[in-house]
Amino acid sequence: MVVSGRVGSGDVLFVHGRSGAGKTTLLRILARLQQREAGDLQLAGIPDSQIPATRWRRQVHYSAQRPVAFAGSVRENIVIPYSLASYRGEPPPTAGEVEQALTQLLLDQAVLAQDARTLSGGELARVALLRAVLARPRVLLLDEPTGALDALARQAVLEFLRRWLEEAAAERALVIVSHLEDDASPFSNVTWLELEGR
Amino acid sequence: MESGVIPISNWQLALSVVLLLLAGVVSAALQLGLLRSLLWGGVRTFLQLTLIGYALTYIFAWNNPWVILLAVLFMTAVATQTATHRSHSVPRTQYPRALAFLSLLASTMLVGVIVVGLIIGPEPWYSARVAIPIFGMLLGNSMNGIALSLERLYSSVNAHLPEVEELLALGATPWEAVRPSVKEAVRAGMTPTINSLMVTGLVSLPGMMTGQILGGADPRVAVRYQVVVMFMIAAAVALGCLLLVGLSYRRLFTDDEYLIPELRQSRNGSTE
Numbered sequence: 247m248v249v250s251g252r253v254g255s256g257d258v259l260f261v262h263g264r265s266g267a268g269k270t271t272l273l274r275i276l277a278r279l280q281q282r283e284a285g286d287l288q289l290a291g292i293p294d295s296q297i298p299a300t301r302w303r304r305q306v307h308y309s310a311q312r313p314v315a316f317a318g319s320v321r322e323n324i325v326i327p328y329s330l331a332s333y334r335g336e337p338p339p340t341a342g343e344v345e346q347a348l349t350q351l352l353l354d355q356a357v358l359a360q361d362a363r364t365l366s367g368g369e370l371a372r373v374a375l376l377r378a379v380l381a382r383p384r385v386l387l388l389d390e391p392t393g394a395l396d397a398l399a400r401q402a403v404l405e406f407l408r409r410w411l412e413e414a415a416a417e418r419a420l421v422i423v424s425h426l427e428d429d430a431s432p433f434s435n436v437t438w439l440e441l442e443g444r
Numbered sequence: 445m446e447s448g449v450i451p452i453s454n455w456q457l458a459l460s461v462v463l464l465l466l467a468g469v470v471s472a473a474l475q476l477g478l479l480r481s482l483l484w485g486g487v488r489t490f491l492q493l494t495l496i497g498y499a500l501t502y503i504f505a506w507n508n509p510w511v512i513l514l515a516v517l518f519m520t521a522v523a524t525q526t527a528t529h530r531s532h533s534v535p536r537t538q539y540p541r542a543l544a545f546l547s548l549l550a551s552t553m554l555v556g557v558i559v560v561g562l563i564i565g566p567e568p569w570y571s572a573r574v575a576i577p578i579f580g581m582l583l584g585n586s587m588n589g590i591a592l593s594l595e596r597l598y599s600s601v602n603a604h605l606p607e608v609e610e611l612l613a614l615g616a617t618p619w620e621a622v623r624p625s626v627k628e629a630v631r632a633g634m635t636p637t638i639n640s641l642m643v644t645g646l647v648s649l650p651g652m653m654t655g656q657i658l659g660g661a662d663p664r665v666a667v668r669y670q671v672v673v674m675f676m677i678a679a680a681v682a683l684g685c686l687l688l689v690g691l692s693y694r695r696l697f698t699d700d701e702y703l704i705p706e707l708r709q710s711r712n713g714s715t716e
Contacts, residue, residue: 281700
């Protein structure tokens with residue numbers, strides 16, 4: 247399968263296609279978690295061969311369809327990136343930032359103390375998204391971000407993402423895989439990519 | 445012999461075959477299908493030990509440091525072969541034989557030289573009669589330790605693939621992404637040794653001590669030797685596991701830091 251495209255800053259690339267078309271594979275290749283068979287990959291005009299994988303993945307974050315909970319509380323889970331070497335010297339998000347984001351995502355503050363492994367699917371999806379955003383990537387690659395959410399939480403997540411994008415539109419971009427075309431509606435600059443599969 | 449060993453004559457040795465036949469009768473009666481393995485194992489035990497008996501007689505008489513080194517290298521190679529033997533978790537292309545050999549050699553050499561040269565201190569310091577059994581015990585235990593570690597490293601990374609990938613996706617280095625599995629692997633390799641430190645002398649008498657006592661040694665002397673042996677094994681196993689896992693975790697990744705595809709094939713997380 248051959249796919250070509252670019253996501254400009256402040257833009258959303260909306261990937262659509264039937265199950266098995268390779269949507270997840272595309273995101274994983276973009277995140278450099280899976281090797282591609284051929285082709286080029288660039289970030290801000292710099293080919294991927296010139297950016298170490300660790301630095302690339304920090305900036306182009308892939309958020310899996312099945313969110314991952316690490317052992318420990320939600321608070322510990324969302325600051326995990328700041329224990330990594332590539333974040334050394336960076337201040338972790340402030341309590342205020344976390345609190346604000348939780349409210350926007352319709353999560354109770356008490357969830358911070360909860361064991362991340364006891365969260366419901368919809369809660370964990372939002373906690374994983376929060377972790378991804380607080381890790382300060384430039385490009386977010388989201389695999390079915392609203393799949394596990396009810397209507398209310400889904401609206402909140404899309405609104406949260408719209409704000410995240412517009413806050414610093416010059417240096418951020420979003421790639422969303424979703425089977426719900428409606429998920430694209432909150433965003434202004436949307437490019438559609440229809441995957442046909444092999 | 446003055447040390448008080450009671451020699452076993454040929455017919456006494458032959459009598460011990462009756463014991464093996466007893467095991468054979470059990471297998472035949474219950475149709476366990478073990479009769480052939482049992483007999484073959486019995487023949488191999490006899491042949492291998494007889495050969496090693498003659499070989500050791502020569503090596504002890506010769507007592508040449510280079511011959512001892514050669515024997516140790518040979519023992520390390522056999523231990524490596526056994527430790528990296530086919531396992532379910534380690535992909536076929538991944539047996540880190542060279543790394544296992546290096547880890548075993550480095551850890552046994554370091555600990556073995558300290559024990560033989562400094563702690564026991566025979567004359568000459570490399571005495572084959574001391575060095576060969578010591579290195580044998582070190583290798584035998586380290587071999588099991590690193591085999592367990594290696595198996596656990598791969599099975600743990602496989603079991604925690606979503607976590608490993610999430611950490612990578614957040615910008616973790618390969619080391620950071622598999623660090624929990626590395627710890628688990630070293631722990632798995634060391635656990636049997638630590639357990640044996642706990643129960644030694646309570647459940648059974650260690651083989652070497654038993655041998656010395658049967659050989660007529662004062663039990664108090666035998667105990668001192670056994671303490672040294674237990675501690676040296678703990679050190680060698682810990683070092684060997686740490687070295688091997690530390691050297692081989694990188695083989696879970698390609699040069700450009702992708703997880704090797706052999707791992708992802710058994711992945712059950714993603715839908716596409």
